[in-house]
Amino acid sequence: MSLKGNLKNYENEKILITVNEEWCKTCGICLHFCPKKVLVANEKGYPEAKNIADCILCMLCELRCPDFAIKVEKKESIVSHGQQNRDLED
Amino acid sequence: MIKDITQYFRKEMFPHIWCPGCGNGIVLGAILRAIHSIGWEKDEIVMVSGIGCSSRITGYVDFNTMNTTHGRALPFATGIKMANPKLKVIAVMGDGDCAAIGGNHFIHSARRNIDITAIIINNMIYGMTGGQYSPLTPTGKYGSTAPYGNIDQSFDLAALAASAGASYVARGNIFDVSQITRFIKKALLKKGFSVVEVISDCPISFGRINQLRTPVQMLEWIKSISVSKKVWEKLSKEEQVGKIPTGEFLDIDIPEYTEKYQNICINIQQERRGK
Amino acid sequence: MSNKNRLIKILQGNEACVEGAILAGVRFFAGYPITPASEIAEGMAVRLPELGGVFMQMEDEIASMAAVIGASLAGVKAMTASSGPGICLKQENIGFAAISETPCVIVNAQRGGPSTGLPTKPAQGDVMQARWGTHGDHPMIALAPSEVSEILYMTIKAINFSEKYRTPVMLLLDEVIAHMREKVSLPFPEDIEVIDRKRPTVDKEKFLPYKADTDLVPPMADFGSGYRYHVTGLIHNEKGYPTSNTQEIDQLIRRLTNKVELNKKDIIIEENYFLEDAKVAIIAYGSVARAAQRTVKLAREKGLKVGLLKLITLWPFSEETINKLAQQVDLMVVAEMNLGQIVREVQRAALGECRVIPYGRVDGELINPIEILTKIEEEIKL
Ligand SMILES: Cc1ncc(C[n+]2csc(CCOP(=O)(O)OP(=O)(O)O)c2C)c(N)n1
Ligand code: SF4
Ligand code: SF4
Ligand code: SF4
Ligand SMILES: [Mg+2]
Numbered sequence: 001m002s003l004k005g006n007l008k009n010y011e012n013e014k015i016l017i018t019v020n021e022e023w024c025k026t027c028g029i030c031l032h033f034c035p036k037k038v039l040v041a042n043e044k045g046y047p048e049a050k051n052i053a054d055c056i057l058c059m060l061c062e063l064r065c066p067d068f069a070i071k072v073e074k075k076e077s078i079v080s081h082g083q084q085n086r087d088l089e090d
Numbered sequence: 091m092i093k094d095i096t097q098y099f100r101k102e103m104f105p106h107i108w109c110p111g112c113g114n115g116i117v118l119g120a121i122l123r124a125i126h127s128i129g130w131e132k133d134e135i136v137m138v139s140g141i142g143c144s145s146r147i148t149g150y151v152d153f154n155t156m157n158t159t160h161g162r163a164l165p166f167a168t169g170i171k172m173a174n175p176k177l178k179v180i181a182v183m184g185d186g187d188c189a190a191i192g193g194n195h196f197i198h199s200a201r202r203n204i205d206i207t208a209i210i211i212n213n214m215i216y217g218m219t220g221g222q223y224s225p226l227t228p229t230g231k232y233g234s235t236a237p238y239g240n241i242d243q244s245f246d247l248a249a250l251a252a253s254a255g256a257s258y259v260a261r262g263n264i265f266d267v268s269q270i271t272r273f274i275k276k277a278l279l280k281k282g283f284s285v286v287e288v289i290s291d292c293p294i295s296f297g298r299i300n301q302l303r304t305p306v307q308m309l310e311w312i313k314s315i316s317v318s319k320k321v322w323e324k325l326s327k328e329e330q331v332g333k334i335p336t337g338e339f340l341d342i343d344i345p346e347y348t349e350k351y352q353n354i355c356i357n358i359q360q361e362r363r364g365k
Numbered sequence: 366m367s368n369k370n371r372l373i374k375i376l377q378g379n380e381a382c383v384e385g386a387i388l389a390g391v392r393f394f395a396g397y398p399i400t401p402a403s404e405i406a407e408g409m410a411v412r413l414p415e416l417g418g419v420f421m422q423m424e425d426e427i428a429s430m431a432a433v434i435g436a437s438l439a440g441v442k443a444m445t446a447s448s449g450p451g452i453c454l455k456q457e458n459i460g461f462a463a464i465s466e467t468p469c470v471i472v473n474a475q476r477g478g479p480s481t482g483l484p485t486k487p488a489q490g491d492v493m494q495a496r497w498g499t500h501g502d503h504p505m506i507a508l509a510p511s512e513v514s515e516i517l518y519m520t521i522k523a524i525n526f527s528e529k530y531r532t533p534v535m536l537l538l539d540e541v542i543a544h545m546r547e548k549v550s551l552p553f554p555e556d557i558e559v560i561d562r563k564r565p566t567v568d569k570e571k572f573l574p575y576k577a578d579t580d581l582v583p584p585m586a587d588f589g590s591g592y593r594y595h596v597t598g599l600i601h602n603e604k605g606y607p608t609s610n611t612q613e614i615d616q617l618i619r620r621l622t623n624k625v626e627l628n629k630k631d632i633i634i635e636e637n638y639f640l641e642d643a644k645v646a647i648i649a650y651g652s653v654a655r656a657a658q659r660t661v662k663l664a665r666e667k668g669l670k671v672g673l674l675k676l677i678t679l680w681p682f683s684e685e686t687i688n689k690l691a692q693q694v695d696l697m698v699v700a701e702m703n704l705g706q707i708v709r710e711v712q713r714a715a716l717g718e719c720r721v722i723p724y725g726r727v728d729g730e731l732i733n734p735i736e737i738l739t740k741i742e743e744e745i746k747l
Contacts, residue, residue, distance in 0.1 A: 023104065023105040025109075026110060027305040027306075028306050029306060033306075063116075064264070064265075066115030066116045066305075067106070067110075067115055068092055068096070068115065071092045100595075132593060133589060133593060136439075136588050138435075149597070152593055153593060154588040154589060154593050156595070156597070158431065159458055159461050162431045164428075165427070165428035165431035166431045166432070166435040167435060168423075168428070169421075169431060169434060169437075170438060171435075172393070172419045172432070173419060173436035174589055176589070198424040358414045359417070362415055
């Protein structure tokens with residue numbers, strides 16, 4: 001995130017998932033609706049990308065997060081937004 | 091994506107004040123993604139809101155912003171738009187804000203077909219004041235002022251806007267964020283009065299009293315009552331009860347108000363000069 | 366003054382108001398029809414499109430007031446006009462204009478009240494509403510002209526004050542002067558002073574929208590000019606963001622009031638008639654001041670030392686003048702078309718230095734010169 005905060009990174013060679021624990025209000029939306037159960041709540045309730053290998057980059061967690069506290073990035077295309085902008089096509 | 095939209099934040103105002111799981115933040119994200127994908131400049135955007143939790147939205151974005159009085163976002167927006175039609179004017183309202191105290195302004199803004207985008211965050215309750223029922227609380231649901239169940243019929247805002255003269259009308263929900271982002275983008279680009287109603291949650295003021303205590307329960311419920319327009323049309327009257335149709339209800343091109351007004355000015359000035 | 370001959374026109378009070386507003390640079394009007402103010406809207410509907418300005422008939426007076434504030438924030442001088450029932454509806458957003466420091470002018474062509482009251486008859490029952498109609502401590506400037514040409518000039522003043530002090534200004538007419546026709550010599554634009562709000566000159570990044578200059582008034586940016594900021598009806602800090610800091614709250618509320626109260630010298634407009642040697646002073650404003658002027662003449666013919674203090678600025682109130690005058694005269698008669706509103710302010714300002722009595726009429730008829738004189742004669746016999 002370009003914003004300051006208590007940032008936690010979860011990554012593998014393809015994907016980087018960042019959780020801003022300062023902004024996250026542990027509402028549980030991202031983890032409950034993750035289609036691949038990638039996200040799991042830690043002892044404080046913050047999402048952790050335990051199963052990052054299963055992530056399909058659907059971006060639903062990021063789109064639904066009411067607090068702008070979770071970010072999902074595909075590593076090689078961090079610059080290009082082709083994938084992300086797909087959902088804006090008419 | 092987030093880094094695309096954080097450029098529109100007033101960063102010092104975050105984290106925002108909304109409760110955990112409140113849909114206002116989800117709608118804020120959708121609006122900003124739509125704006126980003128259009129590519130408008132911050133300076134040309136004016137965002138106006140009324141009063142309510144949802145209306146706090148204007149404090150968070152780095153545009154020309156205004157948090158007005160309860161229900162009055164649209165007439166304020168109308169003054170701005172008429173004074174400077176080049177500005178892109180967006181009005182964000184709560185369901186009580188838009189449909190109760192501001193109901194008349196909503197109808198008349200649609201009737202004028204003025205080029206303003208109205209986004210209604212419909213959490214079906216008066217969130218800020220603690221859960222009193224609103225004109226969009228479903229019949230039978232509870233509120234702090236409907237302790238025995240709401241006997242009022244709720245408005246169909248989309249039908250209201252369409253029949254009053256709007257150019258674009260759509261309804262989505264916070265579960266399908268891609269869809270509402272798409273609707274908002276179309277609404278923003280529409281020349282004329284455009285309306286996007288977003289069915290949203292309020293786990294605190296609506297959820298608690300209606301046995302939908304967590305944000306997840308609220309979202310599951312919203313998902314369960316939403317049906318696409320196509321499906322809705324095939325349902326019988328009985329089956330439609332308790333369900334909310336989503337989709338685009340109107341998308342037409344009709345003369346827009348600021349343009350009609352400018353034509354009046356041009357014509358009268360020519361006539362006077364001719365004399 | 367230019368040497369050219371001025372155009373003399375017979376104008377109705379409401380028409381003079383339109384002319385004044387246009388001269389002062391008003392280019393936005395939003396309103397809702399109501400007697401006895403409708404001619405202002407009708408005049409604006411003709412004139413503004415000719416000048417590329419905006420006239421809008423809104424769905425109600427609440428919306429009219431909101432649209433006026435919106436237009437003003439977008440950088441256009443804006444005005445609305447109404448009467449009692451509509452002024453009631455405007456109150457909520459008049460408060461918004463006060464707290465957001467948005468220049469605007471509200472014309473109230475007063476009619477009898479309460480409620481629908483007397484639509485076609487004059488009254489002055491809204492002078493306290495003009496001051497305290499919207500809730501909370503707030504500044505208010507209110508002007509009450511008494512002649513048609515004065516309406517024109519006071520409309521210009523009202524707009525100028527609203528721009529200079531960034532505050533809503535109320536122009537109080539009444540049914541009599543709003544509808545009366547009189548000769549007006551129209552000034553040339555170069556003959557009048559037109560004031561525009563200060564606009565910011567600092568770097569856009571450094572702009573603090575509610576940081577006041579030493580005159581207690583912050584420069585104001587137009588929406589769309591590149592100075593992006595937040596406008597709210599909540600108590601806010603210099604950045605324009607809501608605050609609950611007690612110091613910031615106190616600072617804002619005091620500054621709002623002080624920017625008007627500390628500039629009383631500039632804002633207060635009053636006129637004296639035969640006050641130099643007066644032992645009795647009539648205090649009057651609006652159309653009653655016309656009658657009172659006549660009373661003074663009649664009284665002087667009878668050898669009575671009667672004078673008139675005509676208040677044009679009602680708010681902020683002429684406390685100092687009244688206090689001085691109270692030390693000179695034995696009696697003050699406050700004549701107004703209500704049951705005693707400004708008289709209370711006069712009593713307060715007189716500090717017991719002289720006798721202050723009200724003379725009111727609330728039957729829809731204008732107070733006439735004879736009845737004020739009769740009242741004075743009765744009182745001085747006591
Ligand atoms: C004139 C006026 N009446 C009442 C209120 C109190 N009030 C503040 S917010 C609100 C309701 C908000 O409900 P809604 O518009 O649905 O917004 P939400 O908080 O649910 O987002 C009310 C009644 C007010 N601020 N102003
Ligand atoms: S959706 Fe956002 S706020 Fe909610 S738990 Fe996930 S990261 Fe936290
Ligand atoms: S991008 Fe999709 S799959 Fe990956 S963590 Fe988020 S919701 Fe789960
Ligand atoms: S009370 Fe409801 S609407 Fe308001 S912030 Fe909380 S969840 Fe959102
Ligand atoms: Mg609501």
